[in-house]
Amino acid sequence: MTTTQQLYQLYLQHPVISTDTRNIGAGSLFFALRGDKFDANTFAQKAIEAGAAYAVIDNPEYQLGNKYLLVDDVLTALQDLARYHRGQLQIPVIGLTGTNGKTTTKELINAVLSQHFKTQATQGNLNNHIGVPLTILTIGAAHEIAVIEMGANHQKEIELLCSIAQPSQGLITNVGKAHLEGFGGVEGVKKGKGELYDFLSGAGSGVRGAGVTFINSDDATLLDMAAARKLHDVVYYGTNTIDDLISGELLENSPLLTLEWTNNKTGDSHKVKTQLTGAYNLHNILAAIAIGTYFNLTAAEINAGIEGYQPKNNRSQIVKTATNTLICDYYNANPSSMFVAIENIGKLNAARKVLILGDMFEMGPEAATEHAAVIQKALDTAVDERIFIGKDFLSQNSKFKTQKEAATFYATAEEAIAGLKANPIANSTILIKGSRGMALERLVELF
The missing domain is CATH 3.90.190.20 (Mur ligase, C-terminal domain)
Known part of the structure; x- marks a missing residue:
């Protein structure tokens, strides 16, 4: 059987992962992930013929030579490889989840931070047990910060994704009524999303700002969830000013949003016009501003990121x-x-x-x-x-x-x-x- 360490040495030589034979990266590692209606082990030979350097399989019947790497379970091997790779990275990794707005918030955070840092972020909404490890494995030596979106439709899923992404900073956008069937009701949603807070309360990976949690101070549910845990370091944002690092208010919604935000440490206020609609996006924008401020970006850099972000994928x-x-x-x-x-x-x-x-x-x-x-x-x-x-x-x-x-x-x-x-x-x-x-x-x- 091929071990995680052996796989990692091959990954360092071939740092591109493929999972679809219709889109094989030359010299990549092909992971034969099983689907509900297919066994990708049957495509391993096709992947090698299409240019993959190695194929990772979990059925010995398809091990046709030394380019076929046998593991106990391909999905577990992919997750373990990503977890191991994350352990080698000494950069901040921001993890976020929530019922609504997590993809928009992730894109806003990335748009802001990329004004100053070389960033890597979840592509689209590839935020599940496959998408998160694939994203982690795209982080290279040149990247300075990563933004990882984590989605879930049942309990213990965020816990698993946190064990892979190992976020050093994180936020929950909100907790609401979604995937009620899988979570077992609203309390189940709260418990499932709260697994990110659980991880951050015990974070200690040694990278800058380990265990920092960004919290919307206007959200009573998030405040209650935070109070129930021993979070190491909390940064607040919202429409209040007493304890918030960043506070803001909408100036215009017709239908594009214009807002004013204030850095409460310096007292400086700034106006920013966005390409977003929906008053509900105010806190998503403030989250990105708070994170940009935390990482010492200038107000000009933060505004440039917010103003330049254009929503896509039919979200607002x-x-x-x-x-x-x-x-x-x-x-x-x-x-x-x-x-x-x-x-x-x-x-x-x-x-x-x-x-x-x-x-x-x-x-x-x-x-x-x-x-x-x-x-x-x-x-x-x-x-x-x-x-x-x-x-x-x-x-x-x-x-x-x-x-x-x-x-x-x-x-x-x-x-x-x-x-x-x-x-x-x-x-x-x-x-x-x-x-x-x-x-x-x-x-x-x-x-």
């Missing part, structure tokens, strides 16, 4: 068409993110406002209650039109008979497309939000 993304302004936020959805998105469009200064909301997935037994709550929230918000798409929303339609004219329900996106073609929307600001599986991007061309 503004798209202007000939007749409408779209807020594309359909990468994912849960009750917490739905509520803040609805609240935000309610506060926007726009002539005509429309909500188009798709079903939320992974709600488990809470699905009916949570979809009904979102419908009520939308009905209570001052907008001109409300459209709900999906079977879960449709199943709650009968509960709102007295307000039936205030909303339109469609069972599927296909039905919604037909309805919107028959009744086109123009001269409006439109929020499009739903779980990724609803594929609401199909609606964009209608506007």
Whole structure:
């Protein structure tokens, strides 16, 4: 069997990891990861033929020569290799998780820190038990700081990811209602996300700032979670000024955000215009500013990072068409993110406002209650039109008979497309939000 140390020596010679034979890096290490419907051991020979230097496998039937490295379990071998590599790195590694906003916050932190440091960050949302080790293994000798996003849909997952990434600094963006089925309810979500705080409370890796936790002082849940643990060093940010390193407030949301932030150690205040929409992004921006300040970036560097960040991947993304302004936020959805998105469009200064909301997935037994709550929230918000798409929303339609004219329900996106073609929307600001599986991007061309 090939040991982790033996693998690491080969990794140092071939520091590129491949997991897909459709995209083999020349001279890379191919890890034959098993999927739900396939055994990648069967692709090992193809990977070698495509240019991989070695193939890491866990089925001896496919060991066809000395380029085939046999391990007990390929996924465990990948994670162990990343964990070992992390142990050799003497740079700050910032880990973050949360129910909402973690990818946007990660991108903002990276945008700020990259103004001064050579950074490496999670690509897209590759934030799971495979994505985190793959990201760690892209950190090279030239990198000075890494930003690692960690996602989870059940307890003990953040604990595992922390054991691999070994963050020296970290933050939880928030804790809300998402993946309730996997976590076992909101308390389960709190416990699962809190595994990052658990790790930081015992961190001692020796790199600069080991065990530093950044906390949104406006979030009572995070403050309670922190108080329940012995965190070594806490840096606060928020809209208060007493204990916060950084405080800030929104100046404009129409729909792009402008804010003023203050370094409470120096008393200096600064104004920054962003390319983000959504008042809920205020704390995500302040988190990035706090981390930039902690790492001694200048205000000019911090503002340059914030102003230069342009959202993508359908997260709080503004798209202007000939007749409408779209807020594309359909990468994912849960009750917490739905509520803040609805609240935000309610506060926007726009002539005509429309909500188009798709079903939320992974709600488990809470699905009916949570979809009904979102419908009520939308009905209570001052907008001109409300459209709900999906079977879960449709199943709650009968509960709102007295307000039936205030909303339109469609069972599927296909039905919604037909309805919107028959009744086109123009001269409006439109929020499009739903779980990724609803594929609401199909609606964009209608506007």
